[in-house]
Amino acid sequence: MNEEIPTTEPSVDVLESNEALLLLVDLPGVGKDQLDVQVEGAALAIRASRTGLRYERSFRLPDTIDQAKIRVALEHGVARIELPKQERIPVH
C-alpha cells in the first residue's frame, strides 16, 4: 500500500549565520508526528507524510556541524532545522 503513495521533494532554503546553518523546509499538511529528521552517517534525512503524499529529501552535512545540537521546529507547515556549527577551540 505504502508504495503507491507518491513521493515528492520539498522545497528547501539553506541559510547560514556565523553560528549555524538553517534549513527551512515547506511541508504543508505535515504535523509534528508525521515529521522525521535523522542524521544518517554524513547525511541529514528529512522524511514527512501527509494524506496522499510523502516528502523526502536528504542533504550532505558539512563536518563543521555539531550533530548533537541539531534542532527541529515545525510551524505553519514549515520545518525549521537548525544546525549549529562546532565551536572552535581557540589556539593560543
Add this chain to the structure above:
Amino acid sequence: MFSASYWDPFSGLGSLGFRSDPLFGELRRQARSTRSGRNTTHVDYREGEREYVFSFDTPGLVESDIELDVHGQVLSIRAERKHVAPEGFTAHRVERPSYRIAQSFTLPTRVDVERVTAQLENGVLTVTLPKAAEAHPRRIEVRASTTNPTDASSKSSANEVQS
C-alpha cells in the same frame, strides 16, 4: 572508459531515489525543478452532500496573511508569502517560492454564509461552506396510492373525539 570523477551512483534512480544534496551550490538544481511536485500552491476541492470543502496549501502563512470573502455563490481568497531571509543569515539556496494566491471559485449552489468556517492548521487552510438549506439533497418519499383512504381518516377522527 570509466572515469571516477563523473560517476554518479544515483544517476540511474528515478524521482524516488533518496540521495543526498550538497547544502551549498546549485548542483542538480535544474534537473530537480522538473521533478519536484508541489512548488506552486496546491488546492483541493471536494463536494459533500451538505457542504463544499476547499484545502489550500499555505506553508508559512499566518491567519493575518489571508483574506477570504464569500459573496453570493463566489468564494474569493487572497494571500501572499513574501520571501524574507531571517536576520543575520545569508542564503545559499533559495527554493521556497514567494507566492500569491488570488483566486475566485463559483460554487454550484448557494451557501449558508453565516456558517462558513476557515481553519489554518499545519500550513493548510481548510474552508468549509455549508450548502444553503434549499440546496440540501432531499429524499422524496414514495407513496403507494391507497386503495382505501376512508379507513385512515375515520381512525384519526375517532382519536380526536376521545381526547
